Amino acid sequence: MLIRHRLVVRGTVQGVGFRPWIFREATGRGLDGHVGNAGGDVVIEVQGRPDRVADFTEALRSSPPPLALVSGIDISEIPVRVGETGFIVRESEARVDAPVAVPADVATCAACLAEVADPRSRRHRYPFTNCADCGPRYTIIRSLPYDRSATTMAGFAMCADCRAEYEDPADRRFHAEPIACPACGPALMWEADGATEHAAAFDRAIACLLAGGIVAVKGVGGYHLAAVADDELAVQRLRERKARDEKPFAVMVATVEDAVALVDLTASALAEIVSPRRPIVIARRRPESRVADAVAPGSPDLGVLLPYSPLHHLLLDRVRRPLVMTSGNRTDEPIAQTREAARQELADIADGFLHHDRPIEVRCDDSIVRSRAARVQVVRRSRGFAPEPFTLPFSSAATVLAVGAELKSTVAIASGSSVVASHHLGDLEHPAAFIAFEQAIDHLCSLTGFKPEVIAHDLHPEYLSTKWALEKEQPSFGVQHHHAHVASCLVDNGRDEPVIGLALDGLGFGSDGTLWGGEVLLADLSTAQRLAHLRPVPLPGGVAAIREPWRMALVWASIAGGSEAAASLGAELDPQWHAVLSLAASPSTPMTSSAGRLFDAVAALAGGRRTITFEGQAAAELEAAARRWDGGDGYKWEGEGEWVGEVEGVPWVLDPSSLVRDVLASRLAGRSTAAIAQRFHRDLAAGLARAAVSLAQRERVQVVALSGGVFQNLVLTELVAQRIVAAGVEVLLHRHVPANDGGISIGQAAVACAAARVASS
């Protein structure tokens, strides 16, 4: 007896070697039928003995191909087709009514690497080798279904050898859409001093790097600027030309052993760095690590990544030294995508260009994860992660486009229960980033086939994303910034229940029109209520107060220590101190409850960081100082967070003045920056945890979610989380959704979808 089943497999199932895997599993069991892509799904029909069909289905459920993320399988019994023999892989059927999952880019697999290294292989040293298990995906896909003709490989006609592999169901490259070889695929080109060269392009790039030069290398998601990382002069030159004073560079090394020689990697960090996503992993730098000081000046950490394309592997193999690989852009602008853009934007920086002719459809920076102890947190979600969907714990009746915040912009689109977030787009104030923002929206809509019915946006009227949303004809849906942060943490953890949301960040527009940033909310995905916040203080000079932490130091010193403390400190901080104090006293100066600005103030007081050259620099240095503290100094504390007091008023105001007073006193007493930083972290964490736990008890909720950019600080995260857990309350932390504004679009989408929640689902 024969049966025939039709299986519709949903999830990330295209571009991940799914159809070849199905073919092998089906033919291995002697089953007949076919498999094909339809819209974003894979549709399989199998016919054979009932036990074998059941066995096949079980294999699909229990051990799908490693890169696939199966979110559901619908099975129906259909009539047997008498006389059908064999199993075939069908061409794709276009269909746009199903939710679609676009695969992320995948690092080169071991089998492809072996071929690249094998002198007998026709792909020996070929920089664009890939197969059904690896290679570019999101960055080359123009539309779905995922077929070669819908990628930027469309312009490359397969040679006979590649065609044979592509059509052979037993081959690793069966339906590997970006399949290529030296005879038919993309090629390298070197460009320097107005001349171009093809044959010796790779060698010229190597020679340039080894001579201490800077090479713009076109990779998977855009151009990198590369320089030998152990050459102090080369790295210094890159810094000067890129006008990047202090922000750390990431370093690419050939092997995981090389990575371990540079940084301490925990088991979880190790798993990330070797994963097919290949993010930059930021971890503690080893004292003996052999990279130039200019790579990450003054930082105890280093960002390290492994090669993720054959070109990177070939470069690292030949250079045999670590390479700085930093985004090919001027600071904070989007990464260069085309040869023209690279030449235009990087001509003053690069000594030469290593181009290739496979177009990049979507520019994608390297993703960044931070690691400390057992914790791994994504802080920039881009190549390798985007556009993998997140699943909401309910279904939405409306299709929502969420346009995110302003800095670290991302956008997201949601329909039903899935949320698809874009790659990292940069800071929207840069015109190029704003163009990338509009392109990302168009691309996400066309890839998913979703037509936005509602546009979710921040409440900040000056964000370009807000203005963009309000100009559209679709109904707009404003989501308060910190509600979006907390919601993004809930989505990250697959939760939807009332929680105490502790949202600490730089500045976000509050529902009362002031600038928030140190918030305790009672929130679920639908609603948020402000239960408590840090004491609001003046933000003298707006943007200047962000760039110049000494201004916040002065403000907090005058609040905590009075005018005398401010006066004695002022002269030390800046000649303009008096003007800034008067500005702070002016009724037209905005007030903020920002935790980020409090960190800035303490960083300036404790460590002397007067001005910053990149966002979050002062706070990052304060965290680094806290980590340096070795328990010496005879400094004691047993603070239980008394500074927050008892729950009082609605909203309850948490006043950290006493902590700042303590910092001022410690400073006068000549305590080390490390000790002051450590103590501030502990006391602040104790108080915040105490407030969160008190409010959780009052509101009868069992969970606290930690979100906002300040929680990229893993020292603070651990101190707060430990105390809350010790009080018997569960803590939700960010994992794959950035805690910073890169996660805002995901939170906005969830909140807007919750408003359009389908009842009883």
Ligand code: ZN
């Ligand atoms: Zn491969």
Ligand code: ZN
């Ligand atoms: Zn070929």
Ligand code: FE
């Ligand atoms: Fe924020």
